[in-house]
Structures are given as C-alpha cells and as structure tokens.
Amino acid sequence: MxxxxxxxxxxxxxxxxxxxxxxxxxxxxxxxxxxxxxxxxxxxxxxxxxxxxxxxxxxxxxxxxxxxxxxxxxxxxxxxxxxxxxxxxxxxxxxxxxxxxxxxxxxxxxxxxxxxxxxxxxxxxxxxxxxxxxxxxxxPLPPLEEQRRIAGILNATDALRRRRREVLALLDTLPGAIFAEMFGDVHETYTLKEAGTDFRYGTSSKSQDHGLPVLRIPNVVGGDVDLSEIKTVPLSAKEEARFALKDGDILLVRTNGNQAYVGRSAVFKREKVAAHEMADRTWSFASYLIRARLKEKELLPDFIQGFLSSAAGRKQLLASSKTSAGQFNINTEALGAIRVPKVAVPAQAAFVDRVAEIKNHRQQVLDHLSELENLFASLQTRAFAGEL
CATH class of the missing domain: 3.90.220.20 (DNA methylase specificity domains)
Structure with missing residues (x-):
C-alpha cells in the first residue's frame, strides 16, 4: 500500500x-x-x-x-x-x-x-x-481513519506491555514485604561487616570485544542478575583472581544519579549463568558495583539480599549514601556498618524459598513481556510500511 x-x-x-x-x-x-x-x-x-x-x-x-x-x-x-x-x-x-x-x-x-x-x-x-x-x-500520511485504526492496534499491544511492566514492579516489592512480615519484630542484630569476609569494588577496566564477562549496573535488576546484555573486559591473571565472582556473592550498586538505585542488589549464582555462552569463564564485576562475600554456613546470601531490598534495609542504605557532583554513593565502610536482623538459618531458608517462588513467577512474566516487545516491534515496522 x-x-x-x-x-x-x-x-x-x-x-x-x-x-x-x-x-x-x-x-x-x-x-x-x-x-x-x-x-x-x-x-x-x-x-x-x-x-x-x-x-x-x-x-x-x-x-x-x-x-x-x-x-x-x-x-x-x-x-x-x-x-x-x-x-x-x-x-x-x-x-x-x-x-x-x-x-x-x-x-x-x-x-x-x-x-x-x-x-x-x-x-x-x-x-x-x-x-x-x-x-x-x-x-507517512494515510487517511485519518486509517491512522486511528493503526494507532488503536499499537495502543492495545502497548497497553499489554505496560501491564506486564506493572506486574513486574509489584513482584519486585514482594520480597521486601515478606521480609518485613517474617522478621519485622526481630530486634537482635549484627553488622554486615561481622557477617562478611570481603567487601570489594569492581574493575575499572573498560569493556572491549574480548575478555571475561563482567556484570555492570544494568545487570543488577529486580533483585536478580539480568544476562540480557553482557560486556567483556580483558583482565590479567592477578585481576581475574581479584575480581572473580563466586557462587553466593552479593553485588550492590554503589553509585548512581538516582538515589533510589543505590544499594540495588542481586546474588550471583553459577546456575544462573550456566546456559550462557560464556558460562565456563570467570565472571567479574565492574567498578560501580560492590561485591559482598559472606561467611559460609552462617548466612544465606538470598536472606541478606532480601533484607537489603526491604524497607528497613533500604532505609539504612539511603541514610548511608552520600551525594557528590550529582551522584549518590555508598562505600564499603558504610555498607559494612548496616545492621541486619539475627535470624536462625532454618528461618532464613524459609524466606529464601518463598522468594524463589516469586522469582520464578517474575521470570514467567518477563518472558511474556519479551514476547510482547518482539510483537510490538514487528507491528511498528509493519504499521508504518502500510502492511498492518
């Protein structure tokens, strides 16, 4: 046409x-x-x-x-x-x-x-x-009625995308709400420094078209690691050992122009990257992230990550962040001073199981959203080529 x-x-x-x-x-x-x-x-x-x-x-x-x-x-x-x-x-x-x-x-x-x-x-x-x-x-200028018909089709598909995004946003609030429900009355606490063995900033090496996979701020989303866009950085053997990620490491966003994003966190898991084409390589993390490594057996990383995503955890993170040149930042010292409820491992595990169910549902919604994004892009292309 x-x-x-x-x-x-x-x-x-x-x-x-x-x-x-x-x-x-x-x-x-x-x-x-x-x-x-x-x-x-x-x-x-x-x-x-x-x-x-x-x-x-x-x-x-x-x-x-x-x-x-x-x-x-x-x-x-x-x-x-x-x-x-x-x-x-x-x-x-x-x-x-x-x-x-x-x-x-x-x-x-x-x-x-x-x-x-x-x-x-x-x-x-x-x-x-x-x-x-x-x-x-x-x-392109089709007749007005045709413009409205095309806009109506795109509006309907876009509305479905928006609803999926709204569902994702609501699901992202659930772990924090569940944490408050389960542990809101726990008063005995300890600091993250007492709970951890290592707090470290990531590599400042620039990404290139070769090297090791590196996780960055965009990869820490919704309390999980997003693998949709992975960059690589060349690292020496010494740097590789220094910035290597182990199963259970917690990654936190340490700087951002939006204070709400500071302290956003996710747990690195080998099973999460198992299907990725670079699964067999050492995974590292970039300088705008902090890696927190916990004492084994005493704490479950997903429990700590859940606390950091809760209202109580976010309150401490935001209070500890400082602003400079329009950027909000949190350092390893301030992070280590954050106090976490002291909870027995079985109770931690019960919380982790509930959050796992939410994350499974979130992935299903995310997959559906991806299908809608592809459909919408196809409809856009066809719409303005006169093929819709």
Missing amino acids: SWVTAKLSQVATIERNSIAPDAITSGTTYVGLEHISSGGASLSPVQVEAGELSSNKFAFDANTILFGKLRPYLAKVVAPSVSGVCSTDILPIRPHGNLDKKFLLHFLLSPKQVAYVANRATGANLPRLSPKELAAMEI
Missing part, C-alpha cells in the same frame, strides 16, 4: 511558546527530561511552586506531544494528558487536523525514526536534534 508522505512541519506545529519564570504559578505541572522514561514508557511530572523554576520554559497541553531533543536516541517522547510547562530541551508538537496524535506518537517512537533522529543530532557530548531537523522529518 502506498501512502502520501509529508514533512512534519506540514502536518504539525513545533511550538516554542516561552514562559518566563515569574509567570509560573504554584501548582503548575512541570516536565523535565528526567520525568520521561526512555522509550516513552512513562511520564512522571511534578507540581512546582512559584519561584521554584529559574529559567524560561515551554508551554504544552494535552493536545501536544512532548519530544525530548537532548540525546534523542533515548526516545523520550510522550503524549501528556495535562497542561503545564516543560524544559526547553523538550519540544511540544501540536498535530494538525489531518494527523492523529497517537499515530504521530507511535511513529516518533518507532525504531526506524529513533535511529533517524539520533543520526541527525549534533554535539559530541550532549547531542541535540534541532527543531529544523525535526520539522523536516518525513511522515
């Missing part, structure tokens, strides 16, 4: 209605790039007070699309349901009457268009897409 095409400037207006700081009143909705997730998966705007924002912003409303022009490869593009002001690194786009807003949203988020804008961004360290380049983008 062949459709006419048009430049974005012919079917939409890129609005840059500047609002001065003194014109922004208390209760105004504000959207910065930090409030839009990569891929447009979510929008979390904030309410600001008068005088809180110090520079000019752009106005937007529920009939616009917000397009993040800074680092456009992150695809920070969303359709807001409210009015407000946004960072000037975000361009509000108002579709004309012959262009459906949701059709345009899905088009801008399609992999082909994300690659298109990424290739046309300028600036080495902070690449930006100019409004002129965005306006010149060619967009």
Whole structure:
C-alpha cells in the first residue's frame, strides 16, 4: 500500500511558546527530561511552586506531544494528558487536523525514526536534534481513519506491555514485604561487616570485544542478575583472581544519579549463568558495583539480599549514601556498618524459598513481556510500511 508522505512541519506545529519564570504559578505541572522514561514508557511530572523554576520554559497541553531533543536516541517522547510547562530541551508538537496524535506518537517512537533522529543530532557530548531537523522529518500520511485504526492496534499491544511492566514492579516489592512480615519484630542484630569476609569494588577496566564477562549496573535488576546484555573486559591473571565472582556473592550498586538505585542488589549464582555462552569463564564485576562475600554456613546470601531490598534495609542504605557532583554513593565502610536482623538459618531458608517462588513467577512474566516487545516491534515496522 502506498501512502502520501509529508514533512512534519506540514502536518504539525513545533511550538516554542516561552514562559518566563515569574509567570509560573504554584501548582503548575512541570516536565523535565528526567520525568520521561526512555522509550516513552512513562511520564512522571511534578507540581512546582512559584519561584521554584529559574529559567524560561515551554508551554504544552494535552493536545501536544512532548519530544525530548537532548540525546534523542533515548526516545523520550510522550503524549501528556495535562497542561503545564516543560524544559526547553523538550519540544511540544501540536498535530494538525489531518494527523492523529497517537499515530504521530507511535511513529516518533518507532525504531526506524529513533535511529533517524539520533543520526541527525549534533554535539559530541550532549547531542541535540534541532527543531529544523525535526520539522523536516518525513511522515507517512494515510487517511485519518486509517491512522486511528493503526494507532488503536499499537495502543492495545502497548497497553499489554505496560501491564506486564506493572506486574513486574509489584513482584519486585514482594520480597521486601515478606521480609518485613517474617522478621519485622526481630530486634537482635549484627553488622554486615561481622557477617562478611570481603567487601570489594569492581574493575575499572573498560569493556572491549574480548575478555571475561563482567556484570555492570544494568545487570543488577529486580533483585536478580539480568544476562540480557553482557560486556567483556580483558583482565590479567592477578585481576581475574581479584575480581572473580563466586557462587553466593552479593553485588550492590554503589553509585548512581538516582538515589533510589543505590544499594540495588542481586546474588550471583553459577546456575544462573550456566546456559550462557560464556558460562565456563570467570565472571567479574565492574567498578560501580560492590561485591559482598559472606561467611559460609552462617548466612544465606538470598536472606541478606532480601533484607537489603526491604524497607528497613533500604532505609539504612539511603541514610548511608552520600551525594557528590550529582551522584549518590555508598562505600564499603558504610555498607559494612548496616545492621541486619539475627535470624536462625532454618528461618532464613524459609524466606529464601518463598522468594524463589516469586522469582520464578517474575521470570514467567518477563518472558511474556519479551514476547510482547518482539510483537510490538514487528507491528511498528509493519504499521508504518502500510502492511498492518
């Protein structure tokens, strides 16, 4: 099927209605790039007070699309349901009457268009897409009813993806809730330093296309080790011994721009990597992670990891984190000072068994989400090629 095409400037207006700081009143909705997730998966705007924002912003409303022009490869593009002001690194786009807003949203988020804008961004360290380049983008323009039909199909599939992500988020809260239920009234404690034999920062060697598998911040997700993207680093024999991971080692995120991510943890298990193509190699960990190695037989690593994910554990981790240059950090000394409930091994094992059930269910949901992601990508490609 062949459709006419048009430049974005012919079917939409890129609005840059500047609002001065003194014109922004208390209760105004504000959207910065930090409030839009990569891929447009979510929008979390904030309410600001008068005088809180110090520079000019752009106005937007529920009939616009917000397009993040800074680092456009992150695809920070969303359709807001409210009015407000946004960072000037975000361009509000108002579709004309012959262009459906949701059709345009899905088009801008399609992999082909994300690659298109990424290739046309300028600036080495902070690449930006100019409004002129965005306006010149060619967009397919089927009849309006066809646009709405396509958008409806993509909306339905996207809604399924979002529900799976919501389920994953809820499942990730369960281990902490179970820990509180089982051990919330335990008052006898010990420090992690007393429980551990080694706390160590990872390798600062840069990843290359050869070497040993290395776990990084993105691999510590949902209280588990995610193997979807594994990098490799070349290490000497001495470094290999120093940074080698053993079964039961706990990995913790020690630095991040988002304080909520500091202290995020997972337990390394050989069985977890057994099916990976690099399973027979020594696995290591990167410098933004801390490896905590516990005394054998006295403590179960999954029990400690469960505590660190609980509300009580998170409270201590956040209190121990320090900020510097916009980054939150926790060091090995602060980590070792965290106090853990003293619980008998059988009770630890009972908790670990319950969490294992949750993780099995989480993996099933994750597998289903992966299938939906593949389906959605296929539908996107077909949709804008006129094959849907």
